[in-house]
Amino acid sequence: MKMPSFRRTPTVAATVMFVIGSGAITPAVAQNSKSSNPYTAGRTPDGAPDLRGIWEVHGTINWNIEGHPKQDGIAASKSVIVDPADGKIPYTAEARAKKNAISLADDPQTKCYMAGVPRVTYTPGPFQIFQTDGLVIAVYQDLHTYRYIPTTGKPQMSGAEFWMGSSRGRWEGDTLVVDSVSFNDQTWFDKAANFHSADLHVVERYQLTGPNTLQYEALIEDPKVFTRPWKMRMIAERHTEPGFRILEDECLKDSKGVLSHILPGK
Amino acid sequence: MRLRASNTVACVFCAAAMLLPLIGQTPDSKFEPPRLKDGHPNFQGLWKLLGGWGPPDVGANPSPRMSKIEYLPEALAKKDQMLTSGRAEDLVAQCVTASVPRATLEPPYPMLIIQDGANVVIMHEFAHDVRIVPVDGSSHPKNFSALGGDSRGRWEGDTLVIDTTDFRKGIRWLHMGGDFVDENEHSVERYTLIGPDTIRYEVTIEDPTVFAKPWNAKLNIRRQPKDDQIIEGACREGERDLDHYVVDGGAKAK
Numbered sequence: 442m443k444m445p446s447f448r449r450t451p452t453v454a455a456t457v458m459f460v461i462g463s464g465a466i467t468p469a470v471a472q473n474s475k476s477s478n479p480y481t482a483g484r485t486p487d488g489a490p491d492l493r494g495i496w497e498v499h500g501t502i503n504w505n506i507e508g509h510p511k512q513d514g515i516a517a518s519k520s521v522i523v524d525p526a527d528g529k530i531p532y533t534a535e536a537r538a539k540k541n542a543i544s545l546a547d548d549p550q551t552k553c554y555m556a557g558v559p560r561v562t563y564t565p566g567p568f569q570i571f572q573t574d575g576l577v578i579a580v581y582q583d584l585h586t587y588r589y590i591p592t593t594g595k596p597q598m599s600g601a602e603f604w605m606g607s608s609r610g611r612w613e614g615d616t617l618v619v620d621s622v623s624f625n626d627q628t629w630f631d632k633a634a635n636f637h638s639a640d641l642h643v644v645e646r647y648q649l650t651g652p653n654t655l656q657y658e659a660l661i662e663d664p665k666v667f668t669r670p671w672k673m674r675m676i677a678e679r680h681t682e683p684g685f686r687i688l689e690d691e692c693l694k695d696s697k698g699v700l701s702h703i704l705p706g707k
Numbered sequence: 708m709r710l711r712a713s714n715t716v717a718c719v720f721c722a723a724a725m726l727l728p729l730i731g732q733t734p735d736s737k738f739e740p741p742r743l744k745d746g747h748p749n750f751q752g753l754w755k756l757l758g759g760w761g762p763p764d765v766g767a768n769p770s771p772r773m774s775k776i777e778y779l780p781e782a783l784a785k786k787d788q789m790l791t792s793g794r795a796e797d798l799v800a801q802c803v804t805a806s807v808p809r810a811t812l813e814p815p816y817p818m819l820i821i822q823d824g825a826n827v828v829i830m831h832e833f834a835h836d837v838r839i840v841p842v843d844g845s846s847h848p849k850n851f852s853a854l855g856g857d858s859r860g861r862w863e864g865d866t867l868v869i870d871t872t873d874f875r876k877g878i879r880w881l882h883m884g885g886d887f888v889d890e891n892e893h894s895v896e897r898y899t900l901i902g903p904d905t906i907r908y909e910v911t912i913e914d915p916t917v918f919a920k921p922w923n924a925k926l927n928i929r930r931q932p933k934d935d936q937i938i939e940g941a942c943r944e945g946e947r948d949l950d951h952y953v954v955d956g957g958a959k960a961k
Contacts, residue, residue: 486744486824493823554944555835569839571828573751573821578828585837587830589819589937603939627944687839689853691803692943705853706875 482615482649487574489592490615492647495685496655496677497567503560505633506530506673521563523658524672530635536666543634549627553692553700555586555604557628558621558643559659559673567680569687570647577610577617582687590619597622602639604628617647638665653679740865740900745824748865748900753931755817756908773924776886782917789878790885797880802834802942804854806879807871808894808910810836812924813882819937827860827867832940840869847873852890854879867898891916904930 482490501509501518507529508520520528532540550556556564566582577590590610598607602625610619626639644660655677662670693703740748778786789796799805805813816833822842829838842860847870851857857873876890897909906928913921 549944552943555939555941571821571823571826573823576821578819578821578830580828580830580837580839585835587835587837589830591936595936598936598938604941604944605939687837689855691854693803694801703854705851707850707852 478615478648478650480615480649480651485572487572489572490612490617490649491572492570492577492617492649492655493572495567495569495680495687497680498563498657498675498677500563500675502563502675503565503631506563506631506635507633509633521673521675522671523674525669530630531668531671532666533668536636540634540636543636545632545634548629548632548634550629550632551700553584553702554627556581556583557604557624558588558606558608559645559657559661560628560630561586561588561605562645562657562659562677563675566690567685567687568677577619580687582690584690584692592617599623602626606641606643613646615648617645619643619645619647621645636666637661637663640665650676653681655679738901738903741903743822743824747822747862748867749822750820750827750867750898750900750906751822753817753819753935753937754906754928755815755931756812757927757929772926774922776922777919779917779919782887785878786885786887789880789887793878796878797883798854799833799880802946804836805831805833806836806855806874807838807858807892808896808912808924809879809881810838811896811908811928812910812926816940817931817935817937827869830937832937834942835940842867852876856892856894863897865899869896869898870894871896887917888912888914889917898928901927 482492485491485493501516502521504515504518506521509515509518511517522528522530525531550560550564555561561581561583562568564581564583568579568581571578571580575591575593577592579588579590581587586605588605588608590608592610592612594611595609597609597620599622601623603623604625604627606621607623608619608621610617612618621643622641624637624639624641626637626641629636640663642662644662646656646658646660648656650656656674657677658672658674660670660672661667689705691703692700694700743749743751794800799809804810810831810833811818811829813833816831818832819830821828821830825841825843827840827842829840831837836855838855838858840858840860842862844861845859847857847859851873852875853873854875856871858869858871860867860869862868870893872893874888874890874892878887878889879892880887892912892914894910894912897907899907899909901907907925908928909923909925911921911923912918
């Protein structure tokens with residue numbers, strides 16, 4: 442797979458990790474836009490920052506990440522894009538024209554395909570983060586999609602394309618940074634046909650801003666489609682209801698062949 | 708990194724051809740398992756069934772791997788009907804779910820097990836089936852039904868016992884050979900580490916509206932190479948096999 446030239450190399454990443462680990466300085470790459478985050482995460486039994494729990498991004502971001510008015514019974518939503526400042530996706534002119542020509546009916550989510558990254562995060566429904574030694578697992582209720590995110594420096598899978606990409610994690614202080622590559626070009630960012638190519642590179646940052654709030658950022662790079670990297674940010678809230686669980690979500694065809702999501706019944 | 712090959716839907720259907728002899732240890736083996744900080748055996752890692760269990764009418768039945776399946780008369784008629792004209796209804800052919808216990812019994816797909824103290828999580832590669840099994844002493848909920856049922860775990864010594872019931876109404880195929888269960892399935896799985904790289908897996912399945920009596924299977928599950936990882940089991944995405952079922956009326960699987 443051809444790597445975009447601006448992608449950080451593993452060597453550089455490893456160096457950055459070492460510097461953070463030494464505590465000598467705080468490199469620029471570790472600085473969040475909320476760098477003065479006062480909240481310190483708890484620790485798992487293995488000593489990692491504890492992000493475990495069931496989380497959900499509420500709202501209607503999935504309809505259009507650039508924001509949209511209230512329509513068709515769907516509540517309005519502001520753009521979740523924080524960079525660039527205008528909240529718009531920096532498409533190339535060619536990619537913008539392509540986006541405008543896509544039929545919204547072709548949304549891969551209507552076929553119950555895996556949502557892709559980062560869309561799976563703000564697709565309606567909760568997700569659960571599990572952590573064991575050197576491994577983070579995210580299980581999303583949407584179609585029981587899961588992501589395997591080792592934090593041990595295991596090399597990315599390359600040479601193949603995946604709906605959810607290949608993901609590798611690392612800790613920058615209390616922030617989980619997940620680097621994902623090896624995507625296919627079949628997933629969208631939302632129902633508004635915002636799209637990417639197979640050169641998509643996503644860097645997500647998961648950071649607790651309180652005991653029950655998880656800030657989520659996704660830096661998107663794809664030089665075939667966008668003129669520059671861009672970033673979205675949102676908050677996932679912890680489900681604290683007693684007994685709350687991730688439920689089975691299956692897509693089944695009705696007698697007319699129409700697919701719909703089926704949750705557990707009585 | 709090396710990718711495992713042959714993760715195609717078609718290979719689910721090769722399972723019958725993958726019957727391999729079971730050479731193996733038994734739960735009686737004296738093996739001291741590695742343990743987590745909470746003291747329970749550490750089952751974490753990537754695992755895959757050794758060989759396949761396959762349709763019992765293809766392999767020996769009964770065999771050392773499984774006891775004989777005895778159907779109620781009306782269920783046996785149902786099985787014949789399913790094999791003749793119902794193949795497209797198999798939820799595995801539709802890429803929905805393999806459910807319990809097929810997801811564990813049918814290779815070539817591996818599964819990843821993690822334990823967080825409160826849950827044992829089993830992530831299957833096929834159709835990215837996930838089971839989040841509480842091992843916190845909780846019981847099955849009331850008024851609940853799902854295609855994967857409701858699974859609750861408990862420890863009996865060093866054996867992880869998973870009890871699954873509360874299935875959604877309808878037929879679920881157990882493999883391509885037409886053996887099936889319905890919503891009254893109740894399965895009890897027992898996972899025991901009998902060596903550093905081997906889980907002894909025993910499952911007892913009862914279903915009073917399908918089987919004349921409970922039956923069981925006993926198989927070994929092998930740890931996969933350290934550098935392997937669970938990968939994405941896309942199935943519905945780009946699925947084509949079901950078209951073949953429809954074209955020939957479901958009489959035979961191509």
